[in-house]
Amino acid sequence: MKSPQGGTAHALLGFLTWGPMSGYDIKKAIGESISNFWSESYGQIYPMLKRLDQRGWVAHTEAPTGRRGRKLYRLTAAGRQELERWLGEKARTRPPRNELLLKLFFARSLGPSERRRLIEEYGIQLASELATYDAITERLNAKHADHEDLPFWLTTLRYGQLGNQALLTWCDETLETLDSTPATRTHSTRRPR
């Protein structure tokens, strides 16, 4: 069997260091912790847990609640070792695909008002994410002040804060720059010299 490559496997292993969890539990935990920089769907989680089980990196026990089925997965020693090995590896970056910049790159074919709107919409999203990061930071500092993982959690939030602040600056700057740029000559309005 080939070794999984996409990070999904190790994200699951990571959560299982917190203790035994079901696929459903993990999905919920992701939404409450790393959703700002990572996501997984059930379509990834359940099949991957099965593969990790076959590999011996996790093991499961049937733990039904009442008559309802439930599988609790736990990390094995081999799984923990694999997680630690992976953590030490250089973090890979995927080839970026930023649709906003792609549109901006070809924005000559766009009217000035749509151009503005594009950037303003992006800024609104950045600002709303930033507010979320701020709120989570406060909540973590208040409720988990002595959790030994807190410093690491806070750095991931700080990443989002600094990044989004900088990109908000970029939005302001860009709106100004493009406003002071001479009106576009589009294909259809260009006159012969």
Place this chain on the structure above:
Amino acid sequence: MKSPQGGTAHALLGFLTWGPMSGYDIKKAIGESISNFWSESYGQIYPMLKRLDQRGWVAHTEAPTGRRGRKLYRLTAAGRQELERWLGEKARTRPPRNELLLKLFFARSLGPSERRRLIEEYGIQLASELATYDAITERLNAKHADHEDLPFWLTTLRYGQLGNQALLTWCDETLETLDSTPATRTHSTRRPR
């Protein structure tokens, strides 16, 4: 036929506003312009050009060099219209997957030196990208000072500059913070209370 969703189609249409090009030409143009925020492989480009042709958004003519085959694609009126429609649509953002932050989130299971290395490696990459953006900015300002697309090109570079600068600050800050964090108690070294 379903409308393509992933941005690839419109990236190709965008380049064809520059004039007729082959798939090979487009791939090269991507590498020389938008590779910092977008990428396409031949496996995407050639089949997509065929689909765009069937859709009537591009048309092609055989334009062999010597005996070697070559297809030159050009934008049709319908294609230009579709591009402009798409440009005005809100830019979509994909669910992020930042492997560095994922590792950092679970970094308690990692030694302090590997932790440092992870962040330092990331910083090196950020700095090298930043240097590239600076160099390209200078080159563009010098060689294409009066190109009507220049303002748009520069904003995409500015995006990278501001973003990477902020994340470099984050690297410094994080290295300091984590160094002043008490030594990790890992699973294996934790003693019973």
Place this chain on the structure above:
DNA sequence: AAGACCATGTAACAGGTTACATGATTAT
């Protein structure tokens, strides 16, 4: 009784990369 939430899973599809196959042309 209704609706929200718990819980597991699959199938179909979409998006994308990598590796391969093929062969011509140009520069050294």
Place this chain on the structure above:
DNA sequence: ATAATCATGTAACCTGTTACATGGTCTT
């Protein structure tokens, strides 16, 4: 000669989302 570059394309594979199917349990 030989290596680099031009040029087109496909097949296999991996990754990931969405939609669906199923049914139990808890709260109001």
